[in-house]
Amino acid sequence: MDGSTVQPHGGDLGVMSALFPDAFRPWIDLSTGINPWPYPLPALDPALWARLPSASDAAALQRAAMAAYGVADPDAILAAPGSQVLINGLPFLRPPGDDIAIVGPTYGEHQPAWARAGHRVRMITDLPDPAGPLPDVLLLVNPNNPDGRTHDPARLLPLLEALACRGGWMLVDEAFCDLRPDLSLAALAGRRGLLVLRSFGKFYGLGGLRLGFLLAPPDLVRAVSGRFGPWAVSGPALVVGATALSDQGWQKAMRRRLAQAMARSLSLYQKAGVELIGGTDLYALIRTRIERDLYRELGQAGLLARSFRDRPGLLRLGLPPDSVAMDRLTKVLIP
Incomplete structure (x- = not known):
């Protein structure tokens, strides 16, 4: 599978409505992999919408994120208006012409x-040998x-050391690592050569808030921060993010709820005879028979799934939000 064939986003309901004008309504979006049970928004001071983001709120978010991710150095973490902004900006911090190896297929x-x-840029299917x-x-x-494949941190550490010794980077996108904190390298934030991206919206179900984090050596954090300038993260996002990241009870309960919900979905897929390729507790990657256009069947039923170019029958489905x-x-x- 070529990583370039993976569509970069979930579907757009406007596009889907044009493709399936007679689809059952209302649409149910199963394409994004975002938690369908979002963190309950705290009561916000209306002034947050009118004033510029405050330094005290930014500091509170930083403290909450450091505690949630296990980051010890405050100079090694930076809040951003979504991890996508970081994905687009980080490549410009290295001189053009570098050799970039992406373990794929992936986002x-x-x-x-x-x-x-x-x-x-080249796609590789497995981690290289550190030697x-x-x-x-x-x-x-x-x-x-989309397949939920995981990498053991113990296997990543020798690679990180080898890369760092030659001025290289290991860039780890941990957008779904809230589901598996045991896989995270966040506690190593600040180590030479290591860059970690964390996404807030996936696990907390608040993709529209646009909040993410870069964990990196302080010099890189300063470089990215300088490109952002002041007030990169909105005031409401600062407050909501700090509240949610500090709520360990909600986090633990939500991990249990997601695991139970995915177990129900997997039972359905098994009964339906579809092949499970992989996934996480927020999405499943399945393969159906080539002769069956399940994507179209779902679309006609008002269900938006994630399809992949050049790989017919392969679909990613998020969790159904209700009965x-x-x-x-x-x-x-x-049927």
Whole structure:
């Protein structure tokens, strides 16, 4: 599978409505992998919408993120208006022409971001040998999107050391690592050569808030911060993010809820006879028979799934948010 064939985003309901004008309504979006049960928004001071973000709120978010991710050095973490901004900007911090190896197939925005910055990008299917030839930047997603593949931190550490010794980077996208904190390298934030991206919106179900974090050596954090300038993260995002990241009870309960919900979905897929390729507790990657256009069947039923170019029958499905959505999905999968 070529990583370039992975579509970079979930679907657009406007596009889907044009493709399926007679689809059942309302639409149910299963394409994004975002938690369908978002963190309950705290009561916000209306003044947050009118004034510029405050330094005290930014500091509170930083403290909460450091505690949540296990970061010890405050100079090694930076809040951003979504991890996508970081994905687009980081490639410009290295001179054009670097060799970028991306472990794929994976999230489709990484490859074009590095290509736009003038780098040589290649897809690889497994981690390189630390003792062998190494790229200038090794990029991986852990857990991987869309197949949920994971990388043991113990295997990553020798690679990190080898890359750092030659001025290279290991860039780890941990967008879904809230589900598997045991996989995270966040506690090593600040170590030479290590860059970690964390996404807030996926696990907390608040993608529209646009909040993410860079964990990196302080010099790189300063470089990115300088490009952002002041007030990069909105005041409401600062407050909501700090509240949610500090709520350990909600986090633990949500991990249990997501695991139980995915178990129900996997039971349905098994009964429907579809092949499970992989996934996480927020999404499953399945393969159906080539002769069955399940993507179209789902679309006609008002269910938006994630498809992949050049790989017919491969779909990624998020969690149905309620019994209505589950019933509708069941009727399509087991007619």
